[in-house]
Amino acid sequence: MQDSLLAFAARGLSQGSWTSWLVWLLVTTQLTIFTVTLYLHRSQTHRAVEFHPLVAHAFRFWSWLGTGMVTREWVAIHRQHHAHVETPDDPHSPQVQGIRTVFWRGAELYRAASAQRQRIEQYGRGTPDDWLERHLYTPHASWGPALMLVIDALLFGVVGVAIWAVQMVWIPLWAAGVVNGLGHWWGYRNFETADTSTNLSPWGLWIGGEELHNNHHAYPGSARFALRKWEIDAGWLVIGGLRRLRLATVLRVAPVLDIRANVNLPDADTAKALLAQRFRVMSEYCREVIVPTLREDAAHAGANLKALPRRLRRALGNGGRWLDAASRERMVAFTERLPRLHTVCEFRARLAALIERNGRNADALLDALKDWCGEAEASGIRSLQEFAAQLKGYRLAGSAA
Numbered sequence: 001m002q003d004s005l006l007a008f009a010a011r012g013l014s015q016g017s018w019t020s021w022l023v024w025l026l027v028t029t030q031l032t033i034f035t036v037t038l039y040l041h042r043s044q045t046h047r048a049v050e051f052h053p054l055v056a057h058a059f060r061f062w063s064w065l066g067t068g069m070v071t072r073e074w075v076a077i078h079r080q081h082h083a084h085v086e087t088p089d090d091p092h093s094p095q096v097q098g099i100r101t102v103f104w105r106g107a108e109l110y111r112a113a114s115a116q117r118q119r120i121e122q123y124g125r126g127t128p129d130d131w132l133e134r135h136l137y138t139p140h141a142s143w144g145p146a147l148m149l150v151i152d153a154l155l156f157g158v159v160g161v162a163i164w165a166v167q168m169v170w171i172p173l174w175a176a177g178v179v180n181g182l183g184h185w186w187g188y189r190n191f192e193t194a195d196t197s198t199n200l201s202p203w204g205l206w207i208g209g210e211e212l213h214n215n216h217h218a219y220p221g222s223a224r225f226a227l228r229k230w231e232i233d234a235g236w237l238v239i240g241g242l243r244r245l246r247l248a249t250v251l252r253v254a255p256v257l258d259i260r261a262n263v264n265l266p267d268a269d270t271a272k273a274l275l276a277q278r279f280r281v282m283s284e285y286c287r288e289v290i291v292p293t294l295r296e297d298a299a300h301a302g303a304n305l306k307a308l309p310r311r312l313r314r315a316l317g318n319g320g321r322w323l324d325a326a327s328r329e330r331m332v333a334f335t336e337r338l339p340r341l342h343t344v345c346e347f348r349a350r351l352a353a354l355i356e357r358n359g360r361n362a363d364a365l366l367d368a369l370k371d372w373c374g375e376a377e378a379s380g381i382r383s384l385q386e387f388a389a390q391l392k393g394y395r396l397a398g399s400a401a
Helices: 002-011 018-045 053-066 071-083 099-104 106-114 117-123 131-137 143-156 158-179 213-218 234-244 268-276 278-301 310-318 325-336 339-355 362-377 382-392
Strands: 049-051 248-250 255-259 394-399
Touching (some): 018 143, 049 053, 053 131, 053 143, 071 117, 099 106, 099 158, 106 158, 234 248, 255 268, 268 339, 268 382, 268 394, 278 310, 278 339, 310 325, 339 382, 362 382, 382 394
């Protein structure tokens, strides 16, 4: 009898090996990841996808069991992040609070933001408010992780306690630390968004597609995060499977930019495409105009590109928005020594001002766009001329579903 009790305490009901422990841990943590990215993020926060009520509630139950997070609080904090990104009102910006703080103390920042009840009410509208939410999931959020601890201990004994500890730090580490921290600090950028968001990896597998954070900030209302041919979004693959089972309905994905040939002047379709695809347009301007002009000018002037650090060269694509004053002055001084580069950077700034949502009426926007294209084509800079000709033919073709 005593031996049986000791065996139960050591290995639980499963009497499993390290293999079963690892499988359980990976399955449960990935369920938690998919609950966060599919339900809390893409469905509840951005309304990009809608799940069958049974699937939606399964996600909500697992969120309560595996994290103890309240749906309304998570949604409100993330919406506040998008509304005030990289400002003091951003709940978790590495640019404001420092990368170490966001990476290591992301859970603390989340708790501090969730305590701001006025903000939670303001940004958390439209989330579930049924009997279960009011009487269980919200007032007794801590019961979920406590129940998970009991389940782990019953299944795996003492090892189950260690498994539970890993389960509880999974989201604070990968979501609060890695995505919110490193996702605004390190990685590559497909789009020159009005923030510092980055893609951590083109293969969004381990964190359910949240690795493609820059893509998400460019198109926050898109249910699909992978926007390049070589990118993979595990969350989108799951959505695809649920769609085939008629358990999910995709409401929005990123629009597709089409280019019409032989368009003489920008028109209403051009203006609409620029407003909807402004981050992509500015990214293409950097790749197709600024980068080749920089190389050609530097080669012609005998200048060494290494004289301008890579960080400053990359900042040419956003006008040095995130540089400190000294670095910005250094970047400007470098461009002023290369006249053509200086010109295309000025055109970049003018184009960015045109397509930002600044209350300009449609007619005024279109007139200004025509002037920009005309001056660009008269600049004598080939890459700028080609870009202007291409820009005139932009239109929205549909969505990237």
